[in-house]
Amino acid sequence: xxxxxxxxxxxxxxxxxxxxxxxxxxxxxxxxxxxxxxxxxxxxxxxxxxxxxxxxxxxxxxxxxxxxxxxxxxxxxxxxx
Numbered sequence: 001x002x003x004x005x006x007x008x009x010x011x012x013x014x015x016x017x018x019x020x021x022x023x024x025x026x027x028x029x030x031x032x033x034x035x036x037x038x039x040x041x042x043x044x045x046x047x048x049x050x051x052x053x054x055x056x057x058x059x060x061x062x063x064x065x066x067x068x069x070x071x072x073x074x075x076x077x078x079x080x081x
Contacts (some may be wrong), residue, residue, distance in 0.1 A: 005012060037051070039052075040062050040063040045053055
């Protein structure tokens with residue numbers, strides 16, 4: 001018989017393992033880390049699957065290169081600030 005605590009562990013997103021104590025491995029997200037991330041040049045949020053793009057990339061899947069001038073201005077702004 002499965003107790004309430006064990007059933008609630010199945011609802012935790014972003015974690016895996018027998019007691020939901022292990023974070024999702026790189027490239028996976030969601031309930032029991034069963035969803036495959038679609039981040040081409042970035043890091044995937046283990047809960048939502050949203051991408052945080054690497055410098056120089058943009059788009060929901062981080063698959064679009066940023067324009068060179070815009071990217072340089074952004075880096076300069078971040079350094080000066």
